[in-house]
Amino acid sequence: MGLRERFSDFGDRMRHKWMYRRSSMTGLKTPKPDWQKMKASGWLRKSLAIFAGLLVLYYIGGAFIIHDIEDDVDFRPPAEDVADGGSKAVSMMAALIQREVNDKRWTANDPFFIPSALLDNMPNYQTGVMSALARFSFELTDQLGRLRGSSQADADLSKVSGLLQYPAETWIWDPAVSLWPRASAESQYRDARRALLSYNRRLAAGEAVFDRRSDNLLSTLDRIASDIGSSSSALDTAVDDPALFIDFGADDTFYNVKGQLYAYYLILSALREDFAPVIEERGLDQPWAEMLTSFRKAALLDPWVVTNGAPDGVIVPNHLAAQGFYLLRARTQLREITNILLK
Structure with a gap:
């Protein structure tokens, strides 16, 4: 028992003794304290x-440890995910899934008893990354x-x-839907990664198709421009x-768009290698580099606190407006490239 507790206990005893003596003098009965109950209560x-x-x-320590928003614009797929003769963009997709789902914790569907359930920026960022991969997967299936x-x-x-269309928030159990366990989002994304690597191996072996025509590139860029156009509407x-x-909602929107633009930056960087002959033939090296620069700047925006002040405010900045500027600039440059491809 510490010194403070001893003084406190001594004070309680003296107070009860004085009350007991006073009651003897006045004729009133004061019950003796139950020290065992008092100790149990303490x-x-x-x-x-x-x-x-x-x-x-x-919760606080666990959330701090888990929180990890990686926006490394120099990120490259590991050697084991790259197949000679395969698609660089497909390798990049598989590498991003590996990083966000396997190397890190997928936080978008964490239940309340996991510390990362307190996080909102990282889950929104990861969801943004996956939404870009899901959108690009349609172009892979339908065109490329x-x-x-x-x-x-x-x-x-x-x-x-x-x-990749599987909802990012799906955990292994949701009693509101079913009492039985179900597939989690990360398990579905892992299966998608395995399918991507399988396709790339077959492509390298000449058993699959990756059609590197200019009209396929044009269609892909058009769809990406439309996708980030919807994000500009949210902003x-x-x-x-x-x-x-x-x-409290500004950071959710900001990091979701940041994840989307970051993933598109890496995919478009990889497509530059996949479509190198078309890009060089059409003289798109400079426009493509400028477009990537806009995506890069948007992906690297990282304010300490995301604020959504008035666009013409002096004290409180508007980070969403700044993000929207680079987004729309990148979208305009995408349209310029597709116009060149149309000629």
């Missing part, structure tokens, strides 16, 4: 305080992975496009409703 309070402290440490539009879609790529909606100081 231990209970201490135990609850320790438990609360450990709980706070578990088969000859013309009349040939059969590749089985692996069809599987990928289906698996516009948020900017139209600025907050004076704190906007």
